[in-house]
Amino acid sequence: xxxxxxxxxxxxxxxxxxxxxxxxxxxxxxxxxxxxxxxxxxxxxxxxxxxxxxxxxxxxxxxxxxxxxxxxxxxxxxxxxxxxxxxxxxxxxxxxxxxxxxxxxxxxxxxxxxxxxxxxxxxxxxxxxxxxxxxxxxxxxxxxxxxxxxxxxxxxxxxxxx
Numbered sequence: 001x002x003x004x005x006x007x008x009x010x011x012x013x014x015x016x017x018x019x020x021x022x023x024x025x026x027x028x029x030x031x032x033x034x035x036x037x038x039x040x041x042x043x044x045x046x047x048x049x050x051x052x053x054x055x056x057x058x059x060x061x062x063x064x065x066x067x068x069x070x071x072x073x074x075x076x077x078x079x080x081x082x083x084x085x086x087x088x089x090x091x092x093x094x095x096x097x098x099x100x101x102x103x104x105x106x107x108x109x110x111x112x113x114x115x116x117x118x119x120x121x122x123x124x125x126x127x128x129x130x131x132x133x134x135x136x137x138x139x140x141x142x143x144x145x146x147x148x149x150x151x152x153x154x155x156x157x158x159x160x161x162x
Contacts (some may be wrong), residue, residue, distance in 0.1 A: 026067060030066055033063060040155065054160070061115055067155075073109040076114050078114065080118050089134075091109075091139065092107070113152075118157060120158040
């Protein structure tokens, strides 16, 4: 199933089968996390965002990557650290000396599914840079608004121990 192309009309039964196929495909990679996978799929279809809180090493990032690949969406991962800057998330305008103009270089939020690993480790300014993306589906850099693709979903992870 591809969510990044023009949607097709499905009957309720067909839609249920497609969702079951997606969950079965995820289960071939992620074992024992059917409810979490189901929740992630529901959130994606509802155009929402998801926060997964669990200890390290239990497959949170792998689940997000598998979901993205299963539904034919692009995926980018951001490792949130205390020194991460907002422009590291959204992108930045860079001066091109050949054209004598600024060119926008997209950040990792320009994907269908963005994995925000250990989001609780980042500073407040960097976290807030992600909020415009999540709430408005856009990024504003140097006064210029850049729209994000559809679907757009952030799957953030955090470690409850920290």
